[in-house]
Amino acid sequence: xxLIITGLTAIIIVVAIAIRRNHxxxxxxxxxxxxxxxxxxxxVLSSVPQRVTLLFTxxxxxxxxxxxxxxxxxxxxxxxxxxxxxxxxxxxxxxxxLLLATVGAIVITVATHFVSFFIGLEILSVSLYxxxxxxxxxxxxxxxxxxxxxxxxxxSSFLLFGIALxxxxxxxxxxxxxxxxxxxxxxxxxxAGTVMVxxxxxxxxxxxPFHMWAPDVFEGSSSPVAAFLATCSKGALFAIMLxxxxxxxxxxxxxxxxxLTLIAVASMFAGNLLALFEDNLKRLLAYSSIAxxxxxxxxxxxxxxxxxxxxxxxxxxxxxxxxxxxxxxxVLSGRARDADTIEDYYGLSSEHPWLAGILTAxxxxxxxxxxxxxxxxxxxxxxxxxxxxxxxxxIILVVNSALGLFYxxxxxxxxxxxxxxxxxSRAPALMGTVVLTxxxxxxxxxxxxxxxVTGFMETVALR
Amino acid sequence: xxxxxxxxLPFVGGLVALFSGRLGDRWSxxxxxxxxxxxLGLVVVAWIGCFTQAAGAHQGPWLLEMRLPxxxxxxxxxxxxxxxxxxxxxxxxxxxxxxxxLASWTEIKERAGLFHFxxxxxxxxxxxxxxxxxxxxxxxxxxxxxVPMYFLIALWGHENRAAAATKFFIFTQLSGLFMLASILGxxxxxGQATGRYTFDYPALVAQPLASIPATxxxxxxxxxxxxxxxxxxxxxxxxxxxxxxxxxxxILLAGLLLKTGAYGLIRFALPLFxxxxxxxxxxxxxxxxIGILYGAILAFVQTDLKRLVAYTSVxxxxxxxxxxxxxxxxxxxxxxxxxxxxxxxTGALFxxxxxxxxxxxTRDLRDLGxxxxxxxxxxxxxxxxxxxxxxxxxLGNFVGEFLIFLGAFHxxxxxxxxxxxxxxxxSLYSLTMVQKVFFGPSRNDTKICDxxxxxxxxxxxxxxxxxxIGLYPNVCIRETARSLNYIANSLYTQATAARxxxxxxxxxxxxxxxLTDGKP
Numbered sequence: 001x002x003l004i005i006t007g008l009t010a011i012i013i014v015v016a017i018a019i020r021r022n023h024x025x026x027x028x029x030x031x032x033x034x035x036x037x038x039x040x041x042x043x044v045l046s047s048v049p050q051r052v053t054l055l056f057t058x059x060x061x062x063x064x065x066x067x068x069x070x071x072x073x074x075x076x077x078x079x080x081x082x083x084x085x086x087x088x089x090x091x092x093x094x095x096x097x098l099l100l101a102t103v104g105a106i107v108i109t110v111a112t113h114f115v116s117f118f119i120g121l122e123i124l125s126v127s128l129y130x131x132x133x134x135x136x137x138x139x140x141x142x143x144x145x146x147x148x149x150x151x152x153x154x155x156s157s158f159l160l161f162g163i164a165l166x167x168x169x170x171x172x173x174x175x176x177x178x179x180x181x182x183x184x185x186x187x188x189x190x191x192a193g194t195v196m197v198x199x200x201x202x203x204x205x206x207x208x209p210f211h212m213w214a215p216d217v218f219e220g221s222s223s224p225v226a227a228f229l230a231t232c233s234k235g236a237l238f239a240i241m242l243x244x245x246x247x248x249x250x251x252x253x254x255x256x257x258x259x260l261t262l263i264a265v266a267s268m269f270a271g272n273l274l275a276l277f278e279d280n281l282k283r284l285l286a287y288s289s290i291a292x293x294x295x296x297x298x299x300x301x302x303x304x305x306x307x308x309x310x311x312x313x314x315x316x317x318x319x320x321x322x323x324x325x326x327x328x329x330x331v332l333s334g335r336a337r338d339a340d341t342i343e344d345y346y347g348l349s350s351e352h353p354w355l356a357g358i359l360t361a362x363x364x365x366x367x368x369x370x371x372x373x374x375x376x377x378x379x380x381x382x383x384x385x386x387x388x389x390x391x392x393x394x395i396i397l398v399v400n401s402a403l404g405l406f407y408x409x410x411x412x413x414x415x416x417x418x419x420x421x422x423x424x425s426r427a428p429a430l431m432g433t434v435v436l437t438x439x440x441x442x443x444x445x446x447x448x449x450x451x452x453v454t455g456f457m458e459t460v461a462l463r
Numbered sequence: 464x465x466x467x468x469x470x471x472l473p474f475v476g477g478l479v480a481l482f483s484g485r486l487g488d489r490w491s492x493x494x495x496x497x498x499x500x501x502x503l504g505l506v507v508v509a510w511i512g513c514f515t516q517a518a519g520a521h522q523g524p525w526l527l528e529m530r531l532p533x534x535x536x537x538x539x540x541x542x543x544x545x546x547x548x549x550x551x552x553x554x555x556x557x558x559x560x561x562x563x564x565l566a567s568w569t570e571i572k573e574r575a576g577l578f579h580f581x582x583x584x585x586x587x588x589x590x591x592x593x594x595x596x597x598x599x600x601x602x603x604x605x606x607x608x609x610v611p612m613y614f615l616i617a618l619w620g621h622e623n624r625a626a627a628a629t630k631f632f633i634f635t636q637l638s639g640l641f642m643l644a645s646i647l648g649x650x651x652x653x654g655q656a657t658g659r660y661t662f663d664y665p666a667l668v669a670q671p672l673a674s675i676p677a678t679x680x681x682x683x684x685x686x687x688x689x690x691x692x693x694x695x696x697x698x699x700x701x702x703x704x705x706x707x708x709x710x711x712x713x714i715l716l717a718g719l720l721l722k723t724g725a726y727g728l729i730r731f732a733l734p735l736f737x738x739x740x741x742x743x744x745x746x747x748x749x750x751x752x753i754g755i756l757y758g759a760i761l762a763f764v765q766t767d768l769k770r771l772v773a774y775t776s777v778x779x780x781x782x783x784x785x786x787x788x789x790x791x792x793x794x795x796x797x798x799x800x801x802x803x804x805x806x807x808x809t810g811a812l813f814x815x816x817x818x819x820x821x822x823x824x825t826r827d828l829r830d831l832g833x834x835x836x837x838x839x840x841x842x843x844x845x846x847x848x849x850x851x852x853x854x855x856x857x858l859g860n861f862v863g864e865f866l867i868f869l870g871a872f873h874x875x876x877x878x879x880x881x882x883x884x885x886x887x888x889x890s891l892y893s894l895t896m897v898q899k900v901f902f903g904p905s906r907n908d909t910k911i912c913d914x915x916x917x918x919x920x921x922x923x924x925x926x927x928x929x930x931x932i933g934l935y936p937n938v939c940i941r942e943t944a945r946s947l948n949y950i951a952n953s954l955y956t957q958a959t960a961a962r963x964x965x966x967x968x969x970x971x972x973x974x975x976x977x978l979t980d981g982k983p
Contacts, residue, residue: 364610369606369609369610369636370602370603370606370607371603371607375606379643382643382644382647383537383647383650383651386644386647386648386651387651394644395644398637398640398641398643398644399637401636401640402633402636402637402640405632405633405636406629406633409613409629409632409633410629413617413625413628413629416614416617416618417617417618417624417625450534451533451534451536454534454536458536
């Protein structure tokens with residue numbers, strides 16, 4: 001149902017653009033559509049799980065992640081309005097593309113068949129290609145879009161090849177029937193196929209060693225698009241990774257578990273170490289995002305009752321914090337360029353104390369300081385890891401969290417300690433500030449009273 | 464409920480101070496001061512409550528207790544409790560907090576609202592750490608102390624503040640994360656053994672653990688507390704943080720944050736891992752003694768006044784570490800008294816250093832000298848607290864150190880002898896400090912004014928407290944004895960049934976009660 005509504009909204013927008021170009025109208029339409037889609041989830045909750053054609057299974061798990069994606073897109077939409085107003089041409093297609101990308105992401109979360117996975121992935125990717133390169137007059141955007149295009153196509157072809165290999169071995173493409181392949185059989189074709197699927201997913205999640213695109217693409221895209229990239233596209237792929245691998249227990253030393261452990265450790269270190277040298281805020285957040293998915297993999301690799309809750313909570317906390325951080329970047333951006341160098345944040349606390357506070361809270365949440373959602377998320381991930389006796393991974397997580405502090409603190413210190421420089425825009429938008437305030441309160445709420453959502457999240461876990 | 468208010472009051476007060484800062488700096492200062500005075504009042508009320516309760520029979524070790532459900536499915540509750548030891552430390556926190564607010568009255572001229580917000584939130588975290596009895600809540604409040612203190616140092620500190628603040632934060636955060644891993648490990652070990660998953664401290668104390676996991680878990684806790692204490696190889700954050708912090712920040716750091724490390728060791732590490740502690744006792748005592756001498760020697764050669772006082776903190780906390788490693792009740796009593804007196808004396812010394820810096824614009828000892836003629840009251844105060852710091856009999860530090868020596872003597876005679884020489888070293892640095900600042904030829908021509916009446920009032924209270932502890936320590940000892948008795952007993956009995964009230968042992972210098980000589 002939410003999928004249908006979102007798709008319908010996209011079509012309505014196409015028609016509306018053809019009839020009459022008006023930024024505000026399209027904006028409100030897309031907000032209405034997304035809001036309707038979000039609310040439509042609740043009545044649907046009672047009638048799941050349901051298998052819809054061979055390709056999709058709508059269950060609580062899928063609906064939870066769908067809801068998360070729609071909510072994030074809603075926030076990105078809200079943040080983009082004033083941002084897009086600064087760039088004067090062809091504003092309306094942006095929302096269309098955003099909605100299409102959301103459709104693709106939703107398809108991925110409810111997919112239980114390789115075909116639907118691929119379709120969703122392609123819808124998401126193609127929309128993203130254009131979204132990243134949206135300001136086509138600016139070389140950096142085109143460069144970012146091109147990078148993402150080429151590398152994403154390579155990843156998609158890997159995925160196709162992997163699907164083909166698995167199909168050759170098992171004669172089926174449905175996840176449940178393919179599951180036995182994942183047990184690490186001696187068959188070379190099946191193993192290669194699985195590895196290729198992991199490669200493709202790893203690319204989209206920007207896990208090491210498939211992470212090279214992330215900083216450049218994040219820097220090259222406009223801030224709201226970067227926010228969307230960091231949240232929805234990654235979240236959808238993580239959901240399907242959970243679903244795809246849900247049939248095997250990660251705990252035994254299967255080759256797959258060992259590969260994922262290596263990837264997790266490498267992502268955590270690479271993300272944190274490379275961010276230490278960054279001065280560009282968007283690149284820094286890209287590296288931080290790489291590290292966060294490394295932490296998530298620790299929870300993913302755990303077995304036991306806490307796994308579903310840990311993953312869900314950490315994702316929500318991550319979404320809220322990254323949206324907050326990118327939101328502040330968006331709100332502070334100007335026409336000439338985005339507010340992405342650290343000099344743009346010098347002395348922010350004296351001019352825009354509220355925004356500085358929100359950015360501080362988001363960064364501290366990303367760092368995992370108590371009182372914030374990020375701490376609770378990290379706590380649950382650590383619990384899941386320790387419950388599964390993944391002591392090595394947990395120690396690496398701890399060390400990396402401390403490493404991460406260096407660069408978060410550098411930004412926070414710059415905001416408060418240094419004297420202010422030139423600002424890019426005159427006054428931050430009201431709507432953006434309201435949205436950011438809501439995110440800030442959510443960070444606090446999730447940090448102090450997780451029981452408000454954990455009850456629901458436990459029902460969401462797979463099996 | 465009063466326990467909850469002890470934590471919430473600075474929390475709320477900080478928020479009010481932040482917003483009233485918009486109206487003007489004076490508003491936020493006044494709000495802050497009022498908050499702290501009310502807090503002091505609450506502490507007095509808590510004491511009275513404990514004393515009136517003491518007449519009746521006591522079940523269990525806690526004088527006051529409060530529990531609210533928080534995250535039930537994970538076994539986390541909002542569980543606060545006090546016994547004599549924590550209540551003494553909370554009183555210290557309240558008193559030093561007030562002193563910090565007063566000390567920064569004229570020093571902080573910009574963004575006072577934000578300053579007092581951070582100050583009060585840091586205090587809230589500290590009081591919470593002393594009150595928390597649920598391990599998750601303890602960790603939560605432990606980390607909560609860090610961020611405001613980081614901002615205090617980074618925004619209002621002195622020349623090298625950014626680096627000092629970052630070093631402080633990274634050290635304490637990393638060690639805190641190791642402690643979190645240990646807490647979680649303890650949680651799961653307990654849960655797997657008994658089927659009941661809980662973070663609650665009284666429940667976890669009764670749980671015996673196999674030796675290898677226990678050692679590893681203990682090391683996690685030790686990491687966090689050793690960095691805070693600080694134990695010598697991990698102390699490098701301390702001189703920078705203390706020197707670069709503003710006066711109020713230094714008072715809180717030296718007076719309270721260091722005590723949280725010691726408190727954590729006594730309250731959590733000792734009872735939860737008694738055999739491991741006994742195992743490590745020898746190393747602990749040696750590290751403590753090294754800390755005493757190292758801190759003292761380095762303090763002696765400093766030219767920066769605040770850095771000198773910072774190193775004296777390292778030295779004094781070395782005494783505390785010695786006591787905790789020794790592990791018998793006598794030494795632990797000494798440790799707590801040393802903690803309180805050190806908090807008072809060093810807090811006052813930092814306040815005076817701040818006052819001095821405000822007046823002479825320098826902390827460098829080579830530029831100071833001969834100030835006694837201009838500021839006899841300031842000089843007298845510094846002399847008093849320097850004498851307290853070096854362990855003059857009649858003042859609190861002496862009682863603490865003496866009890867520590869008595870306790871440690873039962874465990875290791877040679878180490879105690881070496882530690883006693885620390886007393887000589889402490890006289891060296893204390894007296895040299897006073898000599899260089901107040902006596903000798905005057906190297907500074909500026910005209911400075913003496914201490915004002917309010918400053919004298921605050922310092923006078925600290926002096927009175929030190930004299931009282933020094934001359935009549937029995938009240939402190941009696942209060943802590945009950946709580947330490949509980950800890951010492953839980954060291955050697957596994958599951959404790961409900962304990963009937965017992966008369967606290969009578970303490971004087973000749974007769975002493977000790978349960979162990981540090982070995983099981």
